[in-house]
Amino acid sequence: MSVAMGGDETGGFVGDVGTAVSKFGFGGEDAPKGVLSSRLGCVFDQNQAYVKGSNGVPLLRELTAEDYKVPDDYPARLHTRSPFVAPPQNQQCVAKWLHGDVSSLGAARFDKGESCVVRSPLVDGELDDWDTIEELWREAFERAKTSGAEQPVLAATPSDATPKHRAQYLELLFETFGCRAAYLARNATLAAFAAGRASALVVDCGAGTTSVVPVVDGYVLMKGIRTSKRGGDHVDAHAHELLTKLCGGTEPVPRAAVRREGRKTYESWPEAFRKFTQRETVRDLKESYGVIPKKWGLAVGLKEDKRQFFLPDGTIVDVTTDLVRAPEQLFEGVEEEEVVKKEEEEPSIKVVRDARVGQRALQPPQIQPPINDPVVAALPEMVKGSLERVDVDVRKDLLLNIVLSGGGSCAPGTAERLHSDVALSLCAPFKAKIVAPAAFERKFGVWIGGSILSSLGSFQQMWLSKKEYDDDGPTRLVEGRWD
């Protein structure tokens, strides 16, 4: 039995936890009330850890040297998955979460000889760190002065979230937060709703990943999902490299180090934390200077007021066109073996985008490799690959409704470039239309879609009640109802 909510009770509390930014607020409103950084500083209790007891129940015990052993896959993770400090093997007790300016707060900890790791709720687009997800919801409820018991809660999940992760999400909402009613919606469906469409091909450029997701009549066509690890974080890493070269090989000094007089401890910060703080400067630069040429191969001019950039320590950098074009990385595909080569011998990276687009324009459509294949595909290729996986009948409609969503799609020129490259790679008589909402709506599109959905009168019977949860359990509910 579903909970029917009527009258003033429509709306609920809506949350979209992202890799870099989490958005929370009340359904029915135009914008999220709270926009929180998803990257949280985490200070562990130095002496205690949770370990699994024989019956699976978490036990608290003193840490041993064994717990601090760096996992075997540490360097690989550092490079390919997350730029942050890896926690010890066993899960330690969190002594304190740091919200807000994690760089400064973390730096202060290091000054005092304490440690701080930075954690993110998603890794490679997958819900990964449930402690961080819980903490973000807790903080959001507190700031909004509400709770799961007071009103229904709608949570946005990645479009390709697995049933296991969706069941875990339900457990979190019903058991940890005592929700009386909840609903899980997929990101792409919500972004399409926000753009006023029930059917669309949603191109979501987030921080951790970029995905292309076909949505038809409000349902995600799972087989058509294409995901790439090239998101805003990847662009930041690329811009970081270019900026360091421009500074003569010296890494930019992070703001947190400048504020802390003389930056005495800066060099001794752990490598991963230093990178995290440096990326903030790079992100500022990318968001205020970054552009994508409207057509492939087009030159980019530097505006008079955007030829120089002030680093936090006062150094002035002469900006280059390569640097402002960093967001163009989303349109470039690279073979994974070549990425590996790049680590060993610097200039061997080969961009395959131009070759591919040029050839594909003359060739009939080809069968694409499977979803999440080892190729880091360029955005237009992902669009094409996604369309090739869905029914021929819906392709035309999807092509006329390519909806841009996510903060990473806000770089000027993204919509025009996508249109140009998609037209070039399609070689079919189809026309493509890009729906590019205003930057604000792109950044918060998923949340806005959740806000619209949760306040529709016809949606109120869709909430899942606590009784249903208790009767069926999360796994059965997820399988039977949402997947």
Ligand SMILES: Nc1ncnc2c1ncn2[C@@H]1O[C@H](COP(=O)(O)OP(=O)(O)OP(=O)(O)O)[C@@H](O)[C@H]1O
């Ligand atoms: N004007 C801009 N130009 C380029 N990138 C931008 C701009 N504004 C924001 N971004 C980038 O968008 C990303 C954040 O977008 P968004 O909030 O959609 O991601 P997220 O939801 O946290 O990540 P994900 O969807 O991968 O989980 C960051 O990488 C940010 O730097």
